Amino acid sequence: MPVLGIIAALHHEIASLLQAMGPDIKIHNIGQRAYHEGTLMGQPCVIVLSRVGKVAAAATTVTLIREFKVNSILFTGLAGSINNDVKIGDVVVATQLLQYDLNAAPLFPRYQVPLLGKSHFDTDSKLTEQLKSSVQGYLQHDMNNDIHPQVLDTFKLQQPQWHAGIIISGDCFVSNATHASQLQQDLPDALCVEMEGASVAQICHEYEVPFAIARVISDKADGSAHTDFNAFLEQVARHYSAGILKRFLSLN
Structure with missing residues (x-):
């Protein structure tokens, strides 16, 4: 049966899922991360806390693919809105991801991953439709x-x-209105900003593993972001992440 990899950057986002896996869970410690192998609603899964940042998320994704042979990957977590129509409590399901801080110009166009010839990485259409639902x-x-x-x-x-x-x-927690405004100006089609998703997307592209990503909006990426983020993570985000993923698993 296909194995699903589930990644989160913070413990609160996967705590409920780990409890739901029950006592038969197997824990594998690799690269200073604990990979929890078991089943959720009959679906074989490996759940892991990547920690924060693009390198951490990329390393975690490679391990899921190479060590656990996962067939698909889901990433859930929080993000800051940089679009006026996207409010706190909304959820953004990614169709594409991009690293806004990648700039190898003039050797390569801004945002483009050198030697890959891509800046935008598409999510898997089937998984994304299931995640939207x-x-x-x-x-x-x-x-x-x-x-x-x-x-x-x-x-x-x-x-x-x-x-x-x-x-x-x-690789920056955006908590400054000026920074958020600049991102909005540079990338007007972007809905939200976070610290891991595009690196997961690049690794999945290189290994040809389908993936989907959903982000719950915890803040407006402005001066109050650090306060909103912590409170939202504790009181709201853990419910969103577990509830959305349980619904996703029920579709399979």
Whole structure:
């Protein structure tokens, strides 16, 4: 049966899933990371905490592919919005990913990965459609049951929406309105910014492994981002990640 690799950058995002795997879980310690091998809803899975940043995520992805022979990969986590239509509590499902801090000009065009000839990496269409359906189902049917009404009110999560589009990645936590505005100006089609997804996308492209990525919007990538991020991670994000992935697994 095909094996699914599930990656998150922070422990809160996978804690509920690890509990759901039950007592038969096998833990493999490789490269200072714990890879949790087991089943979720009958689906063979390997769940791992990549830690933060593009190098960490890339190393984790290679290990999933080479050591565990995963057939597909999902990455869930948080992101900051850099699009006025994308609000806190919304979910962005990636269709393409790009490294905004990659610039080998004048040798290669800005954003292009040298010698690959690509700047934008496409997600797998089938997995992405399944992920869209899972996100939509969670927001419409499960979110209000998972998250306390007071928390929903605090973060103004009354009618969160889902979006599909470009996610950009870089090795910087964007918490400055000027930086966010510059990214929005340079890459006007981008919906949100984070620190891992595009590196996962590049590795999956090179190894020809299908992948999909969803990001929950925790902040507006501005001066309050660090405060919003931590509170949102603890009170909201862990429910989103587990709920969306459980819906995804139920489709298979």
